[in-house]
Amino acid sequence: MAETQRAAGATATASSRKRWVFPQRAAPEEVKVAVRPVEREEREAHRSLAVPFRGHISGGAQPGKKIIIFGHVDPRPDRFYVALTCGRGTSREPPANVALELCARFRERQVLRRTCKSGTWWEAERAAPFFPFIPDQPFKLEIRCERSRFRVLVDGEQLCDFPHQVASLDDVDTLWIKGNITVTKLA
Known part of the structure; x- marks a missing residue:
C-alpha cells in the first residue's frame, strides 16, 4: 500500500511538473500569461537611469550630505562626466x-576635477x-560634501579631495551625469 501511495504521489508530482514545462491548452474564458526568465542584461536595463x-x-549639497552613484562602465568607454x-x-x-x-578619461587613465565660476573654467x-x-565593470562613486571641500571615493577607496569654490553649498542643487556609463542607482 505504501508503494501505491508513493507511485500516486510521484504521478501527481510528475504531472505538476509536466504542466509547468508543457503548458496545457487554456479554456476559452481563461487568460494566458507568458512568463519567461529575464536575462541579466534585461534586468539591468530595467533598473538603469x-x-x-x-x-x-x-536641500542642496550641505555639509555631511553624500551623493552616491552606482553604475556600470560601458565595455568600450571613452569618458564620462559627473x-x-x-x-x-x-x-x-x-x-x-x-x-x-x-571627468573620467579612459585613454589617459585620469580623473580630472575642475570648477566653473560665472562661465569661466578653472585649471583642472x-x-x-x-x-x-x-x-565593463560596476562601480560605486561617492561624493561627500564637507564645509570646504568635496571628498571623492570610488568603491570605498579615497580618490581625491577637491576644495569647492562656491560661496554656499546650499546653492549646489543639481547633479549631472553623461558619457559612457550606465547608472543603476542613485542615493
Missing part, C-alpha cells in the same frame, strides 16, 4: 557655476593615486 541624467539635489552645479542650466549644458566636475586638477574605473 537614462544617461545623460540631470536631477535635483534636495557634475554638481548651481542651478539646472539648459537641457544641453550645465549652468555657469559648476562646483565640481569629475589631474593628480590622483589611481584610476579606479574598469571597462
Whole structure:
C-alpha cells in the first residue's frame, strides 16, 4: 500500500511538473500569461537611469550630505562626466557655476576635477593615486560634501579631495551625469 501511495504521489508530482514545462491548452474564458526568465542584461536595463541624467539635489549639497552613484562602465568607454552645479542650466549644458566636475578619461587613465565660476573654467586638477574605473565593470562613486571641500571615493577607496569654490553649498542643487556609463542607482 505504501508503494501505491508513493507511485500516486510521484504521478501527481510528475504531472505538476509536466504542466509547468508543457503548458496545457487554456479554456476559452481563461487568460494566458507568458512568463519567461529575464536575462541579466534585461534586468539591468530595467533598473538603469537614462544617461545623460540631470536631477535635483534636495536641500542642496550641505555639509555631511553624500551623493552616491552606482553604475556600470560601458565595455568600450571613452569618458564620462559627473557634475554638481548651481542651478539646472539648459537641457544641453550645465549652468555657469559648476562646483565640481569629475571627468573620467579612459585613454589617459585620469580623473580630472575642475570648477566653473560665472562661465569661466578653472585649471583642472589631474593628480590622483589611481584610476579606479574598469571597462565593463560596476562601480560605486561617492561624493561627500564637507564645509570646504568635496571628498571623492570610488568603491570605498579615497580618490581625491577637491576644495569647492562656491560661496554656499546650499546653492549646489543639481547633479549631472553623461558619457559612457550606465547608472543603476542613485542615493
